[in-house]
Amino acid sequence: MSGEDNFHHVRDFPFFEVPGFLTSAHHYNDITEVPWYVIDALHLHDPSLEEVNHAMVGKILIPQPFAGKLPDTGLVLTKFMVLQVVVLVLCLLIFRGLAKRIRSGEPAKGRFWNFWEMVALAIRDQVVRPTIGDHSHDHGHDGHGHDDHGHDDHGHGHHAGEHGHHAHGHAGHVAIGMHPADKYLPFIWSCFFYVLLCNLLGAVPSLGSATGNINVTGALALTALLASFGYGVQAMGFGGFFANLIPNTGMTGVGAIAMSCLMFPIEALGFLIKHAILALRLFGNIMGGHTALGVILAFIGQAAKGNLALWSIVTFGSVLGQIGVGLLELLVAVLQAYVFSFLATIFISGAVHKH
Numbered sequence: 001m002s003g004e005d006n007f008h009h010v011r012d013f014p015f016f017e018v019p020g021f022l023t024s025a026h027h028y029n030d031i032t033e034v035p036w037y038v039i040d041a042l043h044l045h046d047p048s049l050e051e052v053n054h055a056m057v058g059k060i061l062i063p064q065p066f067a068g069k070l071p072d073t074g075l076v077l078t079k080f081m082v083l084q085v086v087v088l089v090l091c092l093l094i095f096r097g098l099a100k101r102i103r104s105g106e107p108a109k110g111r112f113w114n115f116w117e118m119v120a121l122a123i124r125d126q127v128v129r130p131t132i133g134d135h136s137h138d139h140g141h142d143g144h145g146h147d148d149h150g151h152d153d154h155g156h157g158h159h160a161g162e163h164g165h166h167a168h169g170h171a172g173h174v175a176i177g178m179h180p181a182d183k184y185l186p187f188i189w190s191c192f193f194y195v196l197l198c199n200l201l202g203a204v205p206s207l208g209s210a211t212g213n214i215n216v217t218g219a220l221a222l223t224a225l226l227a228s229f230g231y232g233v234q235a236m237g238f239g240g241f242f243a244n245l246i247p248n249t250g251m252t253g254v255g256a257i258a259m260s261c262l263m264f265p266i267e268a269l270g271f272l273i274k275h276a277i278l279a280l281r282l283f284g285n286i287m288g289g290h291t292a293l294g295v296i297l298a299f300i301g302q303a304a305k306g307n308l309a310l311w312s313i314v315t316f317g318s319v320l321g322q323i324g325v326g327l328l329e330l331l332v333a334v335l336q337a338y339v340f341s342f343l344a345t346i347f348i349s350g351a352v353h354k355h
Helices: 036-042 049-055 079-102 111-132 148-153 158-168 180-201 214-236 238-244 253-303 308-352
Strands: 015-017 059-061
Touching: 036 049, 079 111, 079 180, 111 180, 111 308, 180 214, 180 308, 214 238, 214 253, 214 308, 253 308
Parallel strands: none
Antiparallel strands: 015 059
């Protein structure tokens, strides 16, 4: 591997890295057999056959049916693409299974299903519903949003509460539609569990976190931006959405018009920047964590150039550091999924409510 790429262990490549003894040292018999994307991924320039085979030790190539024969002529499948498909399949298996078990209104049984139900309910009851609310502040008759409509939507009315407990029991709390904010639940749930599983896969040796790639987090942030815009237009109308970006200054007449013209581009830019920060925050935390793990392990290789005593001390300390930072990374994986979904919920709330 070229020394120019110091972060190659946390980058996206068309192969998976595994212990060297699991692979062969003789991948190719002729330099003309080496695909262009392999040389590109290895950061080699005019390599010999020996250099390519040596660099391929410890790497399992992903089949490339769409790569093309010439550079940049097709689609190269990478490990982050594969891992995202794995996350999609996991989400389908877990939540289709959970939905099947609670469809009848009976509580889900088993620790595995109860765990995922608990997490889904926590996102609903502690993030989405309290953050987005029930629109009573926009339409309340007493100026405080405490009219009968608001109470019923929150389930404080006796009729709503009795209906919820009688018809659905414990599992019925997962049902969507009992609260006005529940219409946004599918998107927020999708964000949370997708980011969470992507993050957690990074804790599995030889895999990686797709959320440690700025392209992936950028696509997620763009999705959140489009969701905020779409839900805002749906709630306010196209013109109302953009008018809602401008806070009420209390001014009237020409002054109000002039102030609105000055503030609109600032607020519109702020709307874009807030969503861009979603991508940067998630990318930075995941990328930084895996880089720290790589640096700690690299100490062992550097110490191997010295005497045995120094190498033993550094190895012991590096392994302990790896375990400690690894455990911290598990917390970060959950925390960053929560932060992403929570901020996406806040942005949606700001888009659907009048300022």
